Amino acid sequence: MESGWCWEPQTLIAELVQGMELARQLRAHLNATSSVESRDELLQRILASYERALLILNWGGSMGQPQNVGVSAGVPESPISINGSSRSDEFDGGFKDSQGYNEASKKRKTTPRWTDHVRVSPENGLEGPHDDGYSWRKYGQKDILGAKYPRSYYRCTYRNTKNCWATKQVQRSDEDPNIFEITYRGTHTCAHGNQSIPSPSSPEKQEKKQKNTNNNYQQQQSQQALYNFQNSLKVITEDLDNKEMVSPFSFPSAYGCSKNVSSYSPSFISPATPEPTHYSVSPFQMNNFVGAHNLQHLESDFTEIISTNTSATNSPIVDLDFSLDQVELDPNFPLNTPGFFS
DNA sequence: CTCATTTGACCGTA
DNA sequence: TACGGTCAAATGAG
Numbered sequence: 036m037e038s039g040w041c042w043e044p045q046t047l048i049a050e051l052v053q054g055m056e057l058a059r060q061l062r063a064h065l066n067a068t069s070s071v072e073s074r075d076e077l078l079q080r081i082l083a084s085y086e087r088a089l090l091i092l093n094w095g096g097s098m099g100q101p102q103n104v105g106v107s108a109g110v111p112e113s114p115i116s117i118n119g120s121s122r123s124d125e126f127d128g129g130f131k132d133s134q135g136y137n138e139a140s141k142k143r144k145t146t147p148r149w150t151d152h153v154r155v156s157p158e159n160g161l162e163g164p165h166d167d168g169y170s171w172r173k174y175g176q177k178d179i180l181g182a183k184y185p186r187s188y189y190r191c192t193y194r195n196t197k198n199c200w201a202t203k204q205v206q207r208s209d210e211d212p213n214i215f216e217i218t219y220r221g222t223h224t225c226a227h228g229n230q231s232i233p234s235p236s237s238p239e240k241q242e243k244k245q246k247n248t249n250n251n252y253q254q255q256q257s258q259q260a261l262y263n264f265q266n267s268l269k270v271i272t273e274d275l276d277n278k279e280m281v282s283p284f285s286f287p288s289a290y291g292c293s294k295n296v297s298s299y300s301p302s303f304i305s306p307a308t309p310e311p312t313h314y315s316v317s318p319f320q321m322n323n324f325v326g327a328h329n330l331q332h333l334e335s336d337f338t339e340i341i342s343t344n345t346s347a348t349n350s351p352i353v354d355l356d357f358s359l360d361q362v363e364l365d366p367n368f369p370l371n372t373p374g375f376f377s
Numbered sequence: 378c379t380c381a382t383t384t385g386a387c388c389g390t391a
Numbered sequence: 392t393a394c395g396g397t398c399a400a401a402t403g404a405g
Contacts, residue, residue, distance in 0.1 A: 173382060175397060188396070192381090204396090 057081040151217040152208075169223055171203065183209045197225035 061077040151167075171189035179186045184207035191199040201221040208214035 172380090174399095176382095176384075177395065177397095180394065186395085190397090202396095 051085070054081050054085045148218060148220045151219065153215045153217055167217075169201070179206065182206065184212075191223060191225060193225040199223050199225035201225075 057077055057080050061074060061081065065074065170192035172192045172194075173187060173189050175188040176185050177188070186204055186206040189203045189205065191197075191201045193199045201219065201223045203220065204218040206216045206218075208216055
């Protein structure tokens, strides 16, 4: 939608490479006695770099997928063009042991958590919450102390059938009602089943009756690859007490290569609050959040958490174990596949 | 009829 | 005890 952006694979790769290079620098800073500020700056540059890469992917995808493009004219059920979100993923510590991670029901506190900030563009209509490609079921709503808007609680639709314990919380920002803060908890273990992405012509709700009927396999693959990619590229920061994972990638960003249809639930926030349909990117907004994080000890447990997180996604397509020692683009990553850039 | 949402109650934690 | 998170019965939509 608000594209008009000229993008090309080289640009994307350049951004990614830059991000890696910055990560290297950051690593050097970690070993040295550099100031927190310089680390912070480096980290923000890394995030910005990946964010730009993501935007490229997003727009690239939306431009390349003819179906449902342009259905942005405020039709409530129209596919949402998720233009991503400002990525301010914060990772709430915890999931140290990869095993306990799968048992989300046991220890909620140990599940990975990261926050996504999604901005809606007011001129584009009011509803249709951000669809990250997963199927969510709302299970609660609470008024939060000090918050103007209630918080909505969602869990994976396939919680029971697939034992998928991913949840998310959606809260409208106090300061800017156009911004929604989405906190994800846990990762989907149903991602490879029926879970992935609603087919363009079928609203999400149809999923309940047509599981596994998405026949656009290539598209799925690309999306999954991107999803895995973004899931793999997480930067861990460690708080004094907790670890945090800061990811420049957002779930919605992973669908740039295809159209998201979202029938989503109409209860994104609360009946009293208008529901955003279209999302625009606020690329650097994440700095507001990430910048506030304690960036010390950035590296500790980095690879451990990465691998944990990666394995949790069951990703057979891309294996991007992203570590600071190994920051080369995986040649297997289908950056050049047609479904990706076109 | 099936499934999603709503919403008050309940529970665990700080 | 207050608050955030979850449960589950009631209700509604398709």
